[in-house]
Amino acid sequence: MLQILGITAPIFLIIGIGFVATRLQWISREQVTGMGRFVISFALPALVFKALVERPLDEVFERNYILAYAMASLLIFTLGFVISRRLRGDTLSGSALAAVGMSMSNSGFIGYPIAALVVGEAAAVGLAMGVLIENLLMLPLALALAEAGEHQGLGMRAAVISTARRLLSNPIIIAICLGLVVALLGLHVPAIPMRAVEMLAQSSAPVALFVIGGSLVGMRAGGMVADVLQISLGKLVLHPLAVMLCFVLLPVEDPALRVAGVLFACAPMMSIYPIVGQRFGLEGRCAAALVGATVLSFVTYSVFIGWFASAHL
Template identity: 30%
Template sequence: MVFEVIGPIFLLLALGYLSVRLNLLNKEQVGTIGGFVIKIALPALFFQSLSSKDLHQIWYPGYFFVYTSVTFLLFGIAYWLMSTHFKNTMSQSAVLSLGAGMSNTGLIGTAVLSLLIGQKAMTYTSLVVIIESVLLIPTVLILVQLGMQQKANVAEIVKKTAFTLFKNPLFAGVMLGIIFAIFQIRLPHQISHVLLMLGQTASPLALFAIGGGIVGMSLKYVNAQSFYLVFSSNLVMPLLVYLGLRYFTDVSQEMLHAGTIIASLPMPTIFAILGQAYGLNEKTLTPLLMSTILGFIVSGTLISIWWA
């Protein structure tokens, strides 16, 4: 069972890497594949999966509360350290702290858990996607803008951030799926089938694109700051999520394991995208690459233990 799950993951990563390394595809083409996954395939997958369920099948308050608490605890600690100890500006600290408390839930989390538990993976990943896209990323964007503007209009910043959020296809897919589940609106069979077909391409293409995206990355900024971000993201976060779910909620063993594995995964690609946008390219690319390596080691170890 372990090889059946871990084997395809690393093979798809390797195929993506080799495709770029051997010049079968370039990084821009791999980026287009990643864009298709995040903007088309994953939203379709979340929408189809969530809309086919009832609310009690997809809403777990204890799971949501624990994951939210851990996310913002680690983000807050990292923000304090980035600004006071590592002497980054307010905007830089906000971007860097994102890496300390966010995993690549949409792409890698969906791919890995789908291989482990099938369509039930959407329930666990969708709740984390809500935490990340509705709560964490908007917080980061607001802090970045506040740090860049001396006389910031907070209301205007919040308005622009909310508008950006609602244009995000992944967020729209999750929220529409939940709304359909709440009101028990069922999609016509033909539409549901088309969305399912699109969604089934998400996991393999996501892993392929991530493998291709690794090409060209280098460890140019290996220092205490990078080590802390990776330590927080790939070791502390899964530990706290595991302890929180086990001792402070009444969740199934499957949910306990799924939440912990999500928390152990590599940092999200948006971490590097924001880093590039705000002049932190190497400061985000180095920990992202370190996290990609360690994240797969930690999650692979957990899978080996729990799904052996």
Template identity: 30%
Template sequence: MQALIDVIIPVFLLVGFGYAASWGGLFKAEYVDGLMKFAQGFAIPCLLFSAIANLDLGQSFNWPILLSFYSGAFVCFALGLIGARVLFKRDWEDAVAIGFVALFSNSVLLGLPITERAFGSEALTGNYAIIAIHAPLNLSIGIIGMELAKAHGAPARDVARTIFTSTIKNSLIIGISLGFIVNLTGLTVPSVLQDAIDLMIRAALPAALFGLGGVLHRYKPEGDMTTVLYVVALSLVVHPVIVYSVGQLVDLSTFEMRSAIITAASAPGINAYLFANMYGRAKRVAATSVLLGTAANMGSIWVWLLILS
């Protein structure tokens, strides 16, 4: 339990610092918006670029673990979208944003360190297989779903053009795409440029988490708690249960099962809020789900570690 606290509590505290600064008037709403713009538009794309550029793609496409993890993720996206639309009467654009929260696990900030602390660094191969396509695949699904929801009966050609334009202009997708180009071509990033990128990377997650605290102060959970609890249940319970079931069918190894389950059971990631913020949809649901999901992870991950051990 101490290892889990060491990993999760600092994340929770950093969000709390942002909340307290905003609540106390020390960090105004326009500062929060600027910080999130920096994190979403510049720092996190640098993080994604560097991660993909330096990834060993040869060992990253392990179809059994990918099938297990992403079958659960896609089911949760569908359940989140349909539940938001049918159960909570949200419009289609809100429903896509809410479905995306259920889709996007915190594979890096929580999945990696918890797996390493619990099972050792040799257990991380499966985590890297998932992470290699996690952001580009999920963001593509989210962008396509949102643009379709916004189309409102527009001609298919116009919708396809809008989806393509929105995708190639998205800063997160740009960072990922450039990372794949560098990885696949073997290009070497000049050391001076890499040092600058590394400085941006160090700021990415702290800035995003601190800014998220300010967002939480603005978007209080009144009226949305039922939706938030529904999404958190999909993320922390339904997703890992599906992964465990499919993993049994495709005969995942012990290490692969551990990586897939811990990643699936991780709370909604910061990109879930960044996506909602990018489109201005269901931001309160996304922000609160990230916070409550992260807090609930101290209990839910502990249960899964007991099962997996």
């Protein structure tokens, strides 16, 4: 499992650098917040846009895979939302973020490298379909619910209008819409602006991880243990099990693609999870959950990969 450690170790290293830099006041908390805003406003939208336009949508479409993975993700999202909202009395925004933390993977930076080690080329196909599900379904759903939670004190009509305005002005939603239009119409993005998009996209992961480290400075674990356990176990255990179940209900012929889908679900949540939480004042909780899930994922990945190996899948 040294290969898994080789993938996750740089993540912890960058998080550690961000923590030390902020702890020693080489960089201020205000600067960390500004870096987070850069990721959510520019780098992440560029990453989403790039993911959607890299290949025509009709080139990668395995119906049962998309339906099964989306069904499993929605099932865990709903479960996480109900647990947070009904059983733990969390806010609407907090419940939405807990739900997406349990159901949306870091497919590009952790899921894909590990899946590629296990199943090879099938991992690229799974990544392409996963990007569609995550960016066209899971992230917009979470943002819509979280934004709605910010306007609960308003009347129903005013809340709907305010939420819609915030969503339509959200850089991530704008990037999703633009990327979808380009992909559906088969348009070609000129090389120079596409290169700029790629440069911004490449900065999203390291800057987001640095911000996570900075966000951990001064954070108190008290009151977060239950949140971290719920989100981490939901993401690392329930999500992959749900994907396995849905692949039984909606069979995917290629066994390598089935394994890839489960391994993508095994990944911890997206690296910009705390950056999304920052918008709603929940960056501390999200950062703690991300760090906890990333640490635990080494164990859960080892278990699932060992199971696949023993079952000869």
